[in-house]
Amino acid sequence: MLDDITRRIHDAERAANRAEGSVTLIAVSKVQPDARVREVLKQGHRIFGENYVQEAQGKWPAFREAYPDTELHMIGPLQTNKAKPAMQLFDAIHTLDRPSLAQRLARLAQEEGRCPDLFVQVNTGAEPQKAGILPADADAFIADARALDLPVVGLMCIPPDAEDPAPHFAMLADIASRNGLHNLSMGMSGDFEIAIAHGATHVRVGSALFGARSY
Numbered sequence: 001m002l003d004d005i006t007r008r009i010h011d012a013e014r015a016a017n018r019a020e021g022s023v024t025l026i027a028v029s030k031v032q033p034d035a036r037v038r039e040v041l042k043q044g045h046r047i048f049g050e051n052y053v054q055e056a057q058g059k060w061p062a063f064r065e066a067y068p069d070t071e072l073h074m075i076g077p078l079q080t081n082k083a084k085p086a087m088q089l090f091d092a093i094h095t096l097d098r099p100s101l102a103q104r105l106a107r108l109a110q111e112e113g114r115c116p117d118l119f120v121q122v123n124t125g126a127e128p129q130k131a132g133i134l135p136a137d138a139d140a141f142i143a144d145a146r147a148l149d150l151p152v153v154g155l156m157c158i159p160p161d162a163e164d165p166a167p168h169f170a171m172l173a174d175i176a177s178r179n180g181l182h183n184l185s186m187g188m189s190g191d192f193e194i195a196i197a198h199g200a201t202h203v204r205v206g207s208a209l210f211g212a213r214s215y
């Protein structure tokens with residue numbers, strides 16, 4: 001399965017005239033049985049995404065002992081009271097989605113002397129139930145986060161379920177470009193090739209790689 005996803009990513013890179021290896025695969029291991037995760041580690045993959053701080057705290061210390069070069073990305077909503085363990089555990093956080101979290105992360109970054117790479121989550125569909133900064137507020141939010149010395153490296157989005165994702169990916173790329181941000185976290189199992197065509201640098205693939213999640 002890993003080989004298959006890697007091949008599809010390379011095909012999409014080539015189709016978009018992008019350099020091979022310009023897209024990073026984040027293997028989304030939330031809720032997956034340890035055996036499946038270990039299988040992908042054994043095959044040599046080292047970049048994983050998790051949605052829940054508590055779940056990641058439970059399973060990754062042991063995996064990391066066996067595979068110390070593992071890189072861990074937080075891709076789920078981050079509660080302010082989980083910000084500290086998240087900062088300690090993750091190499092990147094894709095869900096910076098509100099001013100109160102930016103302020104908390106800035107204070108913790110000073111205390112800890114380090115901060116994971118941050119992606120600002122943009123609610124491209126302006127869906128009321130979905131996290132993320134509204135597109136109209138994105139430029140100001142990015143400027144504020146930079147003023148707090150936060151290492152904002154890119155943007156992230158989750159397009160609305162029932163819509164063509166392409167316009168959402170294009171919007172995210174546009175916001176990134178006018179703000180001088182080079183990383184785009186977009187594309188999941190069902191649409192990562194479309195995301196790559198629109199400039200994704202990080203695709204977050206779970207079920208297509210590990211199989212369906214059973215909650």
Ligand SMILES: *Cc1c(COP(=O)(O)O)cnc(C)c1O
Pocket residue numbers: 028030051075076158188189190204205206207208
């Ligand atoms: C679960 C999840 C994914 C992976 O979804 P699949 O459809 O299984 O690939 C990607 N991004 C986020 C934010 C997720 O919560």
